[in-house]
Amino acid sequence: MEHEIAVDKRAMIVTRADTHGVIEYANHDFCEVSGYNVNEVVGKPHNFIRHPDMPAVIFKLMWQRIKNGQDIFAVVKNRAKNGNFYWVTTKFSIRRHAFEKHIIGFIAYRQKADPTIVQEISKLYVDLLAIEKEVGIEASEKYLHGFLDAMGHTYDSYVEKLALQGEVSKGFFAKMVSLFN
């Protein structure tokens, strides 16, 4: 049985990659959470930390964005060295050549994902993965866009909405507790 790793809220899990996603650097928090040491990960493509529950369409969207020089606020389930998993929200920074300005790589900054986000988005990921297995990635892409369009959201604004709900409900909870104390 795999278990969820308790990621510290303050942890900032960082990796730097070339334009193909090959890891060039990983920070202390990455090593701590994933269980790998730097030497084991540098030179490897990022997909060795991919968890099989992750739908391919999310990575397709991610690559489309970052290759275009745009950020994405992505929710990702990763697999650690010991087989356990952790959920993170990931933001990217685009590394550009100092003079010619073309993209030379990417840096991913990950933080523990709010349980409210995970609870909702994992349902969407289950559906996307099932569609991918049954029909293929084109179908899961259509489903994803249909799902988001129906709510008037982009992928990022959907994730942000879920994050806010978490904060609002926590704020509400804190208010209720203070009323009864």
Ligand SMILES: Cc1cc2nc3c(=O)[nH]c(=O)nc-3n(C[C@H](O)[C@H](O)[C@H](O)COP(=O)(O)O)c2cc1C
């Ligand atoms: C900077 C950067 C960070 C990435 N971080 C992750 C990550 O944390 N987890 C992950 O599964 N893929 C990550 N990826 C995407 C992988 O490169 C890959 O596309 C993904 O794991 C899907 O694997 P596949 O393309 O072999 O299907 C990252 C890519 C880049 C460029």
